[in-house]
Amino acid sequence: MLLKKNAIAGTLESSDVQITIEPSHEGIELFISSSVMNLYGKQIKATVLHTLERLGVESARVTVVDKGAVDCTIKARVECAVFRAAEIKENLPWGVRM
C-alpha cells in the first residue's frame, strides 16, 4: 500500500478514536494516547499494528488519540485513514485485506 499524503480519520468524540497518518520511510512509528490507556493501551497498539499489517502498510507515522473506542471502531478508523492517505476511494478490498 503506497501512502501518498497525510490523512486523518475519526473524531475526538466519546467512544471514537482519531487516527492521523503521515507517509514515511522509517517503518511504523506509533504515538498513542488514550482515555483508557491503563486498561487497553496494549490492545489498542495491537489492533492498530494488525490493521496496518493486513493493509500492507509498512511505513507510516501514526498518531492515535483514543476516547475509549472499541476494537472494530479503531480498525475502521485506521482503515479509513490509510485509504485516504493512499487516495483510494473505491473498490476497497472488503473481506480480503479488511
Added chain:
Amino acid sequence: MKNRLRRTMMFLNAQKASLVKDAYVYKPDSIIFDLEDAVAQTQKDSARIALYNALKSIDYKGIELVVRINGLDTPHFKEDIRAAVAGGIHTVRVPKTETPEDVLAAEKEIEKAEKEFGVPIGQTLMMAAIETPLGVMKAYELAKSSERLMGISFGAGDYVRTMRTTRSAEGVELLGARTQVVIAARAAGIMCFDTVYLDVDNMEGFASEVRLIKQLGFDGKSIISPKQIPITHQIFAPTQAEIAKAEKTIRAIDEYAKDGIGVFTVEGQMIDIAMLEGAKRTIELAKASGIYEGDLS
C-alpha cells in the same frame, strides 16, 4: 428473511461510533445504518468502513440489519453496496426511488457484490423508499419490481415541500401518499413502513401518529430515537381480545383442517382458512410484545 416483525426500524448514523457499538440494547426490530442523509459528504468513506467493521464484529442479537445507501444519483452508492454486502447486511434500503429502473439498478450492484463476496445470490433483501410524488404514483410498480423487495417505505421529508404544503399534526397532507403506499404494498404482497417523526420530545404527538399509521395498515415505523421504540411496540401490540380471537381462529382452523373443511362458523362468526395468516401474525406480535401467555407455538 422477507417476512418478519418490523414494527420499529431505527435509523442510526453509521459514522457515530458510540451509537453503532451497542444499538441492540434498545431492541428495535430493525436497525437502519444510515450512509445517506445523516453522514456528511466528506465522511461517506468513513461511515461505510465503520459499517463494514460493525457488521463483521458486533453481535446484534437477531435484529435485522439494514443499510440506507446513498442515492443512485451519487458517486457513493456502488461502494456502499459493496461494503454492506461484504459485511453481511440483511437488507439494502434504496432512497428516493421513483421507477422500477431505480430498484433494478441497485439490484444489479447487489448481485454483483454477492457474487464478488461469496454471498448466496438473492440472499440480500431490499426495501424501496418512496419520497416523491412520482414515487407515490409508481408505488405499485416499484413494489413489484424485484423479488428481493421485502417492503416499501414512505418518507415525508422533502415530499411535503414538493407538494407545496406543510406538515400538520393530523397529517392530512400525507394521507394520500400514505394510503397509496399501503395499498401498493398489499397489492404486491410486501410490507410497508411509515416516515420518521422528528420531534423526539413530543411523545404524545408521536403516539398519535403511530396509532394513525397502524390503523391505516402500516407494518411499522421509521424511528430516529430509542425513546420512540417502547411506545411503538406497545401500540402495535394486539389487545387481549384480539389475541383471544386469534387463538380461537388458529385452533378452529387446525381442528377443521383435519376434516378438510376450509370455511366454517365458530360462535356465530365465519372463519375462513385465509384468516390463518392474520391470526398467526397477531400471535407473533403478541409474543414479540411480551404479552402472550397462551401456549400456541
Added chain:
Amino acid sequence: MINKAGRNIPDEFLVNGVEAFQGQYYSHHKEYTKASPTVRAFVDPGQDKVVPSLQEVIKKSGLQDGMTVSFHHHFRDGDYIVNMVVETIAAMGIKDITICASSLGDAHDPIVKHIASGVITGISTSGIRGSIGEAVSKGLLKKVAFIRSHGGRVRAIETGDIHIDVAFIGAPTSDAYGNARGKGGKSDCGVLSYSMVDAKYADKVVVITDCLVDFPNFPPSIEQVDVDFVVVVDEIGNPKKIANAMLRFTEDPRELIIAEAAAQVLVHTPYFKDGFSFQTGGGGPSLAVTRFLRPYMEKQGIKMGFALGGITKPMLDLLNDGLIRTIVDAQDFDLPSIASVNSHPSHFEISISQYANPFNKGAFVNQLDFGILAALEIDTDFNVNVVTGSDDGILRGAPGGHVDIAAGAKCAILVAPLLRTRIPTICEKVTTITTPGESVDIVVTEVGIAINPKRQDLLEALQKVKLSLPLRTIEELKEEAYALAGVPEKIQFEDKVVALVEYRDGTIIDVVRKVK
C-alpha cells in the same frame, strides 16, 4: 492477612484492635463503651457565643497542631465552609490537622495546596474526588486516609476511633446561641443530619452561618446545648449548587431500560407488599426506578411504609399522592424536598446514626426492604467498587450509604450500565472493594439481570416471571462486557498504601495503594 472478602490487608494496619473484614454481620452484639467529648460548661448568662471572625473563633476553640476538625457535606458542590476554614487555619500557621468530613468533593479542590504543604496531614471521609482524590492517590497526604461509609463515620466517632477536637457546622440559619437549622436562610439545605454526631461528640462545636435569626431557632437540628461558638460569614455556600431547583427524571433511554427492569424485578420479589420500605438516591437510574414503580403500586393497591433517603421531588409526589406513608430524610437534593422536611407531617429529619450507624441498637437501614444502588465496578463475586476509578485506580467516588444500605436491606439491587464508554462495569475483580458481595443481591444492566447465587429464593421467584431483560449469570454479563470492550489489563499500583477502606463496623475491607 487475607480478609473475608479476599483482599490482602497489610499487617502493619491490623494493630490496636483494628481487624480485617470478617463478614457483614461479624460485629453483631459487639459491646463497647461510647467515647465522650471534653465539654466546657457555659454557666454565665451574660456571656456571648457570637464571635466576629473565623480566625477569632479558631483561636478561641484552642485548635492546635495535630488536632482533628470536622465538616458535613449538606452543601455538596456549593460548599464554601471547608475551604474557608482550612484557608484560615493555614493562614494562622496551624498545621498537621486531620479532616474528618462526612464527604469531600470537587468544590474542595482548593485545599490540595494545604495537603502538599502539610497543613492537612490526615483525612477521614466517605467521598474523595477531584484534586483531593488525585493528591491522596499520588501519596501527597502524610498519613494514611480513611474511607468510611456514612454509618461507619458515626460508628468511628461514637466508639472513639476518631476524636473530633473542633467541629465546624455550616448552617443555613442559626440563632446567637447556636440553635442551627437547615431552613429559613439564603442557602437552605433542609437537614443537618451529618453533623448531629459531630455536635454531640466534638470537644468544641462551632456553628458557621450566613443568616443569624432570632432566638430560639426551633426546632433545631443542632442544639444550643452542644454549641460553643457562633460565627456569621457572608456566604456559607452557593445556593444554586446546594439545591437543584428540580431534579428531573432521566430521559436517557439506556438508563430507562435499566430502571424499568429494576422496578420489574423489585415488584416480583416477595418483599413487594403493602407497607414495604424503599431507599433511593438522587442519581439518574436509581431515581428513575421510582417512576416505574408507581404503576405497580397503584394497580396492586400497595403503599410504601417508609422511604429512606436522599430525598427528591419524585418521592414527595408519591408522599403527597398517598403512596408513601412516611419519609425519613438525611439529605435533601432539591428545593421541594427542603421545603417539605420538618413541615409536612409525615416527612422527618433523622440523624445519620438513626439512618445507618451499625453500632447503635438498630438503624433504619436494618428495616429496609429495598435499596437501589449504583456502582463503578461490580465483580463476579458481586463485590462493588464505588471509590476508585476503574481506568486509573485514582480515588474518585464515595461509599456513602452504599455499604450500609446493602448490608441492611432485604433486597439490595444494583443498577449500572454494562460498559461506560469502553470500561466494563462488570469485571473479574474490582479495583477496590467498598461493598462486599454478600451484601449484594441483584445486579441489573441493560443486557441482563444477575442474581447472587446466595439468593436462591430470589432466583426462584424471578425465574417464574417474564421480565423485560433476561436472567443471566454474573459471569455471562462479564463475558459480554469483555467481548465488546476487550479483556482489560490490570491497573498497576505501587506498594505504598495511601488509604484504608474501612467497612462500616471498623474492620478493614480493602486498601488503596499509590498510583504509579
